[in-house]
Amino acid sequence: MTKPHDSREAEDPSAGLGARRAAILEAVVAEYIGTAIPVGSSHVANAPGVHVSSATVRSDMAALEQEGYLVQPHTSAGRIPTDKGYRFFVDHLAEPGVLGTAQRLKVRRFFDQVHGEMEELLEHASGLLSELTSCAAVVMGPSHESAWFRSVQLVGLSPRLALLVVVLSDGAVEKRSIELAEDLSDELLAEVTTELARRLSGRPLSEVDQLIAPPAAKSPTFGVVFDAAARALGEIVRPGEVDQVFVGGPSRLADAFDAMETVRSVLSILEQQLVVVTLLRDVLDSGLSVAIGAEHGYQPLASCAVVVAPVVIDGRDGGAVGLLGPTRMNYPQALAAAHVVGEGLSERLRDPVGGRSR
Amino acid sequence: MTKPHDSREAEDPSAGLGARRAAILEAVVAEYIGTAIPVGSSHVANAPGVHVSSATVRSDMAALEQEGYLVQPHTSAGRIPTDKGYRFFVDHLAEPGVLGTAQRLKVRRFFDQVHGEMEELLEHASGLLSELTSCAAVVMGPSHESAWFRSVQLVGLSPRLALLVVVLSDGAVEKRSIELAEDLSDELLAEVTTELARRLSGRPLSEVDQLIAPPAAKSPTFGVVFDAAARALGEIVRPGEVDQVFVGGPSRLADAFDAMETVRSVLSILEQQLVVVTLLRDVLDSGLSVAIGAEHGYQPLASCAVVVAPVVIDGRDGGAVGLLGPTRMNYPQALAAAHVVGEGLSERLRDPVGGRSR
DNA sequence: GCTGGCGCTCGGTAGACTCGAGTGCCAAAC
DNA sequence: GTTTGGCACTCGAGTCTACCGAGCGCCAGC
Numbered sequence A, B: 001m002t003k004p005h006d007s008r009e010a011e012d013p014s015a016g017l018g019a020r021r022a023a024i025l026e027a028v029v030a031e032y033i034g035t036a037i038p039v040g041s042s043h044v045a046n047a048p049g050v051h052v053s054s055a056t057v058r059s060d061m062a063a064l065e066q067e068g069y070l071v072q073p074h075t076s077a078g079r080i081p082t083d084k085g086y087r088f089f090v091d092h093l094a095e096p097g098v099l100g101t102a103q104r105l106k107v108r109r110f111f112d113q114v115h116g117e118m119e120e121l122l123e124h125a126s127g128l129l130s131e132l133t134s135c136a137a138v139v140m141g142p143s144h145e146s147a148w149f150r151s152v153q154l155v156g157l158s159p160r161l162a163l164l165v166v167v168l169s170d171g172a173v174e175k176r177s178i179e180l181a182e183d184l185s186d187e188l189l190a191e192v193t194t195e196l197a198r199r200l201s202g203r204p205l206s207e208v209d210q211l212i213a214p215p216a217a218k219s220p221t222f223g224v225v226f227d228a229a230a231r232a233l234g235e236i237v238r239p240g241e242v243d244q245v246f247v248g249g250p251s252r253l254a255d256a257f258d259a260m261e262t263v264r265s266v267l268s269i270l271e272q273q274l275v276v277v278t279l280l281r282d283v284l285d286s287g288l289s290v291a292i293g294a295e296h297g298y299q300p301l302a303s304c305a306v307v308v309a310p311v312v313i314d315g316r317d318g319g320a321v322g323l324l325g326p327t328r329m330n331y332p333q334a335l336a337a338a339h340v341v342g343e344g345l346s347e348r349l350r351d352p353v354g355g356r357s358r
Numbered sequence C: 001g002c003t004g005g006c007g008c009t010c011g012g013t014a015g016a017c018t019c020g021a022g023t024g025c026c027a028a029a030c
Numbered sequence D: 001g002t003t004t005g006g007c008a009c010t011c012g013a014g015t016c017t018a019c020c021g022a023g024c025g026c027c028a029g030c
Helices: A019-035 A054-066 A083-093 A101-113 A118-133 A186-200 A205-212 A220-237 A250-255 A260-271 A273-285 A331-350 B019-035 B054-066 B083-093 B101-113 B118-133 B186-200 B205-212 B220-237 B250-255 B260-271 B273-285 B331-350
Strands: A136-140 A149-158 A161-168 A173-179 A245-248 A290-292 A304-313 A316-326 B136-140 B149-158 B161-168 B173-179 B245-248 B290-292 B304-313 B316-326
Touching (some): A083 A331, A101 A331, A118 A245, A118 A316, A136 A273, A149 A220, A173 A220, A186 A220, A245 A273, A304 A331, B083 B331, B101 B118, B118 B245, B205 B220, B250 B260, B304 B331
Antiparallel strands (some): B136 B316
């Protein structure tokens, strides 16, 4: 039945489904992504790769439903892809996906024109990505994991308040204020700064604990200040500091779903940066570039799909870009866009900031 | 007629409307805020301050509609307050408004426990505010307008890349990367740093132009680096850098309106920080603490109300907090919440960062 | 194994009807 | 002359019906 070993192109794209059923599934997914209307057999009947009568399509569709690739919202309505259906689509069916020329132009212009600090770069990238795809976009900056201390400085702000400013090798600047009961002389701050710099400069963040451990008490006040600075340093480096995340175009979610409740819950997820980061990391770590529906474990996002692309800097983890949309999102385009922007960021962050032109 | 000089409390709250009509308006607004259902005469008939028959209420309501305080969505439906009605309500009718004990507790706990840098403080404050009011909240940090340079430093990141790190007197840290065609020696960077520090330390931001104007060319390379740094400095200080804005709880807008389109457009406004800042500043500058419907000029927010409260640090502008919700928001509560959080921030930013406990 | 045809299911829409909340007006009462 | 109760009217919302059409499953025939 259904050509179990169809010779035409049974190997890759059909992947155990039979070429025609695969083509039918593809057509259903493609149409549903475009229209959001359950698609019926006659709409599919003469899609490329199908070309049989609607009756035949019907029987194949019934089989596809049996196997869990499609569902009917109600008896005698068209079919809608299930998560499994989308999964098969992205794994075996979807063409690599290519950006339109207009979009490619946008990307090029973006990476040509953008300038400024990494934060701006990432933020704007999230905007770009959301614009390209009409989804909400997430851009996650590189973690400072493998960075080292480049500069440490204590700056007095007022008699009893100082600011610890740390510059990392990747260009990140972190700060933490230190409040003390005693007045701080500029000399003392300079002394502590020198000592901190001596110990930390050039050392990796991971060693911070050993580096600040033994309080080199030259004088009591020195010890107090040094301790406070060390504590602040610990807070800076500690992973409590969530990696930088930028969410672009969340408002686009409003017309991606039709149930207000869904919109609300997805938006509120996006507000929790920690969750977003974890989600993206989880998906990346599982080796996927797309997570559909319940594939990631997050209940509230069960009606969403997530597309991710890593950012790689000199072979190391440099963050990621992601897209969040309804499961019926345009996967090929989303993947292409995420990929392109991810690549662009990788490149830009490798030979680092600063415009190649203006 | 309508007790023209009712001795009970005819002076303030009625403000030209007659005590009973004012009471009726108040009752309508209060009820509509609570239920979002057009309110009919009988619901109002025995509200406090009214106590007349529904027929009388009807005639008063007709008059109030005539004068533009109320509208009927359709003939023979209840009445809904107009923007003018809300305005009258907040100006003359609404009781000062008081937070519930639970909410007051939340605020207290927040300001007791919060710690960390200003950015975190403001971000969390926006979360708090949105939680208190179930509206989207905006918190705007102080502008650096009247700050002065506290520290300037050039840090080399790679042979041709340096980072300019500026610490301002208010504890803000800004950075900008500088890319040059020539290799940068640490000595050169130190030289430029010294020169920059010499010129800038202690001087107000506003003078930046004069301070960096004459390139003190000790050597050609020095001049190049100095110029680049000066340019970067200009970019840092330039108002292009939008004041820091934090938006809290935008997802709450999803159930504040029932038209998806409204949600979408309001959300997309909130994404544009510049617009948000301008909006808040406009409202503040116009001397109001509430802008209802079209009172601020922003078309897309015509169905919203904005509540603002300034943050004042030592008598100077220290930013603002704001709330954005539907025009039928709970004004007394929103005003109270904004006020309390604004005050809290003012206090916390005055005797600055650092937890009073931990 | 594919096809066309037939009968069936159901969601969605349109019209008729009812119900109830609410209004406006008016004559009577205080 | 303000307030009141009463009365007729309006209109939205909900319910019921009928109908249409998209779509399905099944089946006999090619």
